[in-house]
Amino acid sequence: MLLTSIFNTLSDMPARTILHIDMNAFFASVEQQADPALRGKPIAVVGGGGRTVITTSYEARAKGVKTGMAIWEGKRVCPELIIVVGDSRKYTYTSGKINEIFRDYTPEVEAFSIDESWLDVTHSLGIFDSAVTIAHLIKTRIRHSFGITCSIGIAPNKLLAKLASDMQKPDGLTIIAPEDISRVMERLPIKDLCGIGKKTQRHLNMMSIYTCGELGRCDEARLTRKFGIVGARLKEMGQGIDRSPVVPFGEEDEVKSVGHSRTLEQDIDNPAEIRRFLLQLSEMVGSRARRYNVSGRTIHLYVRYADFFSSWGKQTTLKNHVNLSDEIYKAALSILATVELEQPVRLLGVTLSNLKHQTEQLPLFEDERKKLFVAQAMDKINDRFGRMAVTFGSLLPGKESAGSRVIPPSWRPDGIGN
DNA sequence: TCTGGGGTCCTAGGACCC
């Protein structure tokens, strides 16, 4: 009974009109806009340091350079490739401004990543004539204000709007109307859907499923046996069905974890150096948690070894919620102490989860209050003068003023959560 | 002198309690 009525409610859901907007070669475009000398040239934006992957401009892609290549690979394919060290502040700023433009057309804007957003314009159509009109207005404004092109998909739901925006790049505009859906899906390769990655594709291929048409017609029980509760969802995806709402800024679920990881400039096996790096990561995690006003009980330590392929993660759950850097550091150290390292370390990561929102209440004990005040004072100074302006003494001799040179640490254009 | 960093969701097994 109840299920039936839920089902009816869902299928009665009125038709929606969703836009998916994807900035073309976002990082490279922002850099080319900031420096006219880079315009029209093959460029690659990197995150600083030698062990990094690149994102590319369209000129670079035309010469065979692919996003995700290592720097040396890109240089080999295209010797005239210009390497630009990225500046995350430019991207978050631009992304925020672009999302402000979106909100002129509907309050229902969901930022999926720093360069992609969904807009539910269902209720704006009376004012702006049509979704195509809105799309053209947005394209023009983004090009005029930021010199960036974007690809826009228009469809009845998020899944299909994203699919549509991928169909024409750069500067595309693609519409999937309700009456087009079955025709479009029939021969579409399953891997083109957002949510079907390499492994899922391989499993489906082994079941002789290659196209969305085949996926949509597949017996649901067969999919459920193989994929669990994801099975039913997969069948719907094959049919182009997606009921997920556009979740506007401020109405997202609370953030569930806060973490940082970093590949080291060189593999290290010196325990003191490993601890120093762990402290630095703990400080990055702690300061962000304090900024979001959350604290967490579970600390997760992740280590990738020099050979790249072997790694492990261990977590520990504390009695109390914490967000002070040295408490996070102590927990990470206690995990490290349980392990015998097998190789030099390539990457270290620290994540805080099991989060709760901080109450306004101050800690009960005097010395805890003091620690909190010190942390907050440090956070404030760092907010004003840049990350790591003030930090723990043992971090200082470092060559690594990490953080400032990495590709967007906070990719949500407006920061996270409520 | 290969191969970044930020997340989310799901599964499975063990411990423990009722």
Next chain:
DNA sequence: TCTGGGGTCCTAGGACCC
């Protein structure tokens, strides 16, 4: 004394997205 089963919390690991 034996047995079953549900629920919660925890850890570990995998898949996926940008």
